[in-house]
Amino acid sequence: MSFAGVPGVVEQKVDRGETTLVVDPARLPEACLHLRDELGFNFLSDVSSVDYLGWSDEPVAGYWGGPAGRDHNRPGTAGLGKRPAPKPKRFAVNYHLLKVRSGARQAPRVRVQVWVDDGEHVPSVVQIWPTADWQEREVWDMMGIRFAGHPDLSRILMDDDWEGHPLRKDYPIGGEPVRFSGEE
């Protein structure tokens, strides 16, 4: 399938049989509308986000390592043989699209990817695929990426008054303060 006419595409990658379109965040709704209406990707499977904090810095700073980088002596935390390729920004938001046709015997997929830094907004696609409603809320809740134009961008899995975004790499695992309901 050709993605030549999709507006706002910065880069097109194919890896392990999966096509990724890297799209300029400002032109995301335009690109999504084109993919839905012209190319038939009517089904939004999944909205996922990745935090690439410390991904290719020198030294590699995995979040289980110390400030100087990954602890090479702890079991299971061996350093990488090869440093991963650098990423343009800290966060990636991936939209996994699927073309659903009743009775079809093939399932074309494409991944739309946008890159943002902390504090930058991504345009919401709720008006294009209503199913993005909870998925974007989950990305905001877990990763702290805001979606401009979402009708009700609030936390969904964590408590409304929770501090921090748990799936960020600088959010520690374990060691959360214990909270009691009668607490001031």
Add this chain to the structure above:
Amino acid sequence: MAVAPEKRPARIYEGSRIPQPTPSVLQVPEELRRTDDILEVNFGPNHPSTHGVLRLIVELDGERVVGLRAVVGYLHTGFEKSMESKTWWKAIPYAPRMDYLAFQANELAFVMAVEKLLGIEVPPKATWMRMLLVELNRIHSHLVWLGTSALELGAISPFWYTFRERDRVLDLFEMVTGVRMHTRYFQVGGLAEDIPRGFFDECRKFVDWMPKAVDQYEQLLTQNEIWLQRTKGVGLLSAEDAIAMGQSGPVLRGSGVDWDLRKTAPYLAYDQVEFDVPVYYNGDVWDRYKVHMDEMRESTRIAAQALEGMPGGAWIADDRKVVLPPREELHTSMETLIHHFKLVTEGFRVPEGEVYLAIESPRGEFGCYLCSDGGPKPWRVRFRAPSFIALQATATLMTDALVADMIAAVGSLDTVMGECDR
């Protein structure tokens, strides 16, 4: 005697019923709000008919539902975060624990995604055994759904019958994996252990019996007057709305969309077995019920063919960088000992990259997105949980509905809150 299904797509309702501006929230119209007759009722999160901790905030005008909002997250346990801190190998047992009914389907999605990242070949015996087990797992999941959904609508007998067969499936799982649930039997590269002797005979007995059991359930429910009244024309969802709301699995097929990832994007050996995709066109609870019943029959068919066609040979790939070496070699080979030590202490490394792999779980499209930095631990694990997506459609299903139908409609979405909240 089965009711002949409608063969042509029926017009379920005019236009779209997805609420605006928030697709998952049914908002009370302003003129109704001003009448002061609206009663707000909190339903859940601890209610026996919500299949776990789902909370619904319902606004009622008499018996009519005019406002509805689903609240999830009570069972959030941070599976994705935990898996990022484990090695690839140790992360496998987390996947089945999310969904306690379709555990093997979840495990399969994660393991297959890791295999896709690694580019490793799985021997045919492992592929066919995986297919056999996930189909038995589908039967297991549908049985629990059928039993509990019928129970919620007041039909107690089906529950006992379905749990009779469910126990037989769990016995089979125990025989082959050693545990009844959360089996962790799929290993990166194949299976964790060889298939025990005698399993195929026991499995064949079950596969021969199962169609008769499905007939028994249908005798209890399909023509039952109360069941028909509680399910026909309830919880409507059109095909366009189902696709727009990202619905998959039995919900999508009950709305008249002929879509099954086992047919459209065959994985395992689904392209080598014969089965039909049940599709119903009225988009109500009864149609979803029928899809579940037919799928149990189709799964039995696939399981029977898997037993017939089960190839012999190795049950796990021979790749010493990923797969544990055979035990007996440890005493004689230095190389083997090194591989064993590295795998157990450090785990295997997965080449850098990202993949999204989706399978047809009993609940619909279960996707696994993985991102690797080339190290022994996943950089990012993400699951596309069909239950989470399905619950968004509650507001659409409950448009112009009565409060008594809410149990039937929400139950028909077949959600598991553990998987929804992860």
